[in-house]
Structure formats: C-alpha cells, structure tokens
Amino acid sequence: MSKILFMGSSHLGAVKLGYEQIAAEFPGAEVDFFGAPAKVFAAMALTEDLQFGITATSQVTEVEAQRVERTFGRREVDLRAYDTVVILGHRIEEIVNAQVLNSHSVAGLSEAPDLPPLTQETYLALMDSYLTGLLPDPAWAAIIRPRVIFVAKPRMSEGCVKGTSPRTKPWAELIRRGLVKGPGLQLFLDRARAVFADKGLHLITPPPEVLGATGLTRADFSRAGAPDAGDALAGNDFDYSHMNAAYGVIMARSIMETVAG
C-alpha cells in the first residue's frame, strides 16, 4: 500500500474530482488531500520535523484557518506519514513567458520584424534565472522521504481569448500571432522541469492531451464549462484558471504514473 498526499492550492479541486473517477485503477494507493486557496496555502509552513500547515506564525485569519480545518479535518499534516507528497498548483507563471514572446522577436520562437530582437541564448538565460526565482523553498529539496512532486498550475483555458483583462490579453495576443502552438511555450515548460530537476525537484507540467487546438487548455476542461458565443459569462468574469474533473482525470493519471515510476 502506497500512501499519497495530494495537497495544494485551489487547483487541488480538479485533481481530487478526477482522481475519484479513476481511483479504482490504483488499488494499491491510499490517497489523502489537504489544501487551501492560494493565499492561505502560501502562508502555510514546513517545519523541520515535516509538519506542514498553518502554524502560529502563518499570516492567516482564524476564519481562514477554521475553513481549512472544516474542509480537511485538520490545520496541518504530518508529511512523514506518506510515501509521496504531490503539491498541486505550483505557479510557474506561463503568462510571463507569453508576455516576453509577445513583446520581443525571439529567434526561432516568436520572430517578428517589428519587435526588438532577442537571441534564443539570452532568452533562455533570462528564463532560467526567472524560473530559478520560482523554485520552492530549498527545504523541499532537502526532503528524502516522502518523495515530493510538484505539479504546475494549468495553462489558462481557451475561453480566455474572449477576455480583455491583463491576465487574459497576453494569451489572446499569442493566439492571434499563432504562437501558442509554437515551440516557445513548450520550451519554457521544458526549461521549468530542467530548472527543478537541477535542484533535485520533480515538476509535472500539463500533458499535451489537455491542450486544445489553440494550444491553451481545452475550453471544455474549464471549471465553468466552455463559454458559448453569447454566454453572459464569457469575458473577464469567466474563470479561465481552474479546471474541472475531466481535466483532473488526465492530470491525476499523469501524476499516478509518475508516482508509480
């Protein structure tokens, strides 16, 4: 019996719903969940004896702490009780990459004669530095047991092209330029995994099957469903970030394959 803890920010939700649908495929796994919205999850701390959760110094309100306790039955979790800990929703901020590809003519990735040029070597050096800044606290890399696996948050859903907010416009522009399916985004994910691996950390990024024709996450994987042309929700109020159980099935399977490997 392998004990696995899935924990993380709100992106834990999709994977939990997905895993429930495929749990029977993994009879040897005993899975627990623990998490909180991103702000609260980020305030949680890891102690030297591998307790993780809300501590006395965590910058969270009592109401937020009670909500975690009500949802998961506890405020902190003993990581030593697990063989594997999977941390979901790790932010690698693909939108920053989208913005760079939009603002510069990167050799071989986003070439455009009207944009300032950037060599691929410089792009990679800058991105590696940027991704290094997004690494989790070194304490995570120091954990020998349980095995710790990070899972990147989903790429924005295709529905975001209808939005006009700063968080959706870079994606719409990238799609307009036909670059989402280009090598730039994949290269960024490859580098992210490499930067993590360099520190002894394992990062899972969304597999190709969750991506739609535009290169963003399929619209029907969006938690709120795919917006119709006349959908009142389409636009800036639509939740392009969180995914549903169908997405969760694919991610959970990908995670479980990694755990088994």
Place this chain on the structure above:
Amino acid sequence: MKKAGYNVLDLEPLPKALQGKVSAEVAQAQGYGLYSARYGNVYTIRQLLQLFQEALGQFTPAHPVWEKDGRFYDALRPGIELRGFASPEEVMLHRAWHLKAVAEMMQQTDIMVFTFGLTEAWVSRGAEGTVYPTAPGTIAGRFDPELFEFKNFAYPEIVADFIQVRQILRGFNPRLRFIVTVSPVPLTATASGEHVEVATVYSKSVLRAACGAISARFKAVDYFPSYEVITSQSARGAYYEPNLRSVNSRGVETAMGLFMAAHDKTGAEKLRAKRVKAQAEPVESLEEEDGLICEEALLEAFNT
C-alpha cells in the same frame, strides 16, 4: 543612481515582463541594466563619438562582425551576447535595433555621465579607423596586423572628440549638461611598450587633463572627482579589492555618497514620485487568482 531615485534612461531594458524577476547578475551578463543602452563598456571618447555617428547614419564601422568557433560577435560590443549570434545577419539585425535605441537615447538625454576609461585602443587601419572596445582575437575575431593597429589617443584628440560629442548631443538638446569622470581602474596590460604602471599613469594623466580642460571650457560640463576619491594617497588603497584593480563596494559607496551630496536630490525625488504614480499594475499580479473563485473551486471539489 537608480536606487537614489534618479531618472536613469534605459532604452534597451529587460523585457518588461521580466523586470525585477531575474537576478541582476544574469541580466547584467546579458548587457541589461548596466548602461542606458546595451553598448557594453565604452572605454574611449572616440568609441562614443563613432557610436553616436553610427546611430545617426554618419559612420560605418569597419569589420563590424567577428567570428569565433562558428558563432558571430558584434565587434563593437563583443561582450553583450556571451555565446555570440547564429549568423552575421543576426549580428547586424541586433545592431540596427541597438543603434535605434542609441539614437533615441541621444534625443532624450538631459544629463550625460561619461567616464573616460582608456587612451589605448585597437582600431582598424585606414583614414577613419574604427575603434573597438577589445583587441581583435580576445573575445572573438582574429588579430590581423594588416587590418588592425594599436592607437594611444593623445590629449588634443580626446578634447576634440569630446567637443564633437557635445556638438552632436546639443543639436538635440541645447541645454544638455555633462558630468565627466575618469575611471580609477588601472590598466591590466598595455600595448604601448611601456611598463604597465607607466602606461597607466600616462593614460590617466592624459584623461584627467582632458577632463580638466573641457570642464574649464564649458559651463555645462562638470567634473566629478571619483578618480581622486578612489586613488588618493589619503585613501591608502582602501577602496580597492585585493587584486588592487577593481574598486570595492566601500569605494563605490564613498564616491556615490559624495556624488549624491553634491547634486540636488529634491529634483530626483520629484521625478521618483511622478514615476510611482505613473507605474502600471505590477506584472506579478497577473496570475493572482481571485480569492473567491479559489475558494469556490475547493468547496466544489470537497463539498463542504
């Protein structure tokens, strides 16, 4: 100066989305955040003059692309792309954008700070020898004595070059002012044939004399004595790193402290306040998720 709130021009900044998100060391290794454009070190006033003339379409450098191990380098700023460019065409494409940025910088500048670094340079042979910041064959390229020669700029040439630079810039902004300094970093090597200590003193003396002459001649040119602050006997060498060449952080702090004390900061503070108001939403907030939506996504999955 940036930290003190001065409005330091940067016409070739890091991609906006990465500003403040990559290490300064990595950015500077790629030529970002060091100067007002990615021109790398400009050691001689002739090099600066030629850069400005080139940006205005009045000068065409000789041998602008150097090759090394199948990669190609901008001979006028070989340290900018550490691994070089894929082709000579890519070098020239990047150079064209760089020159555009330099031209914009020339038009926008109110105060220009220039540090005179060296009198010695390697230049192309010919009537109007192109000045290179490094010797051909060091970072890239190949030294060919039929194409390149050593030049030790003399006092009259340096003063004359500065006057030309001043004329060009004041053509854009008649009220433009200069702050000039001399680099306190001694020569590591010399091609003059003299002992390096002798060559250093000669070079620095010529540059210091030139700065004295131009600051005496032009009201809008101020000499800032960072050279004296660092090299003075009264400093007892305390402002140098153990290699006796690089200026240490204490030296930089002392020199910059004097600079800040000598120049009006209130104007800089006003500029800073103006800039803060005009700042756009920080990029890092773009992937911040709405707290309520996050809450809903969790509640939906855990049905509590």
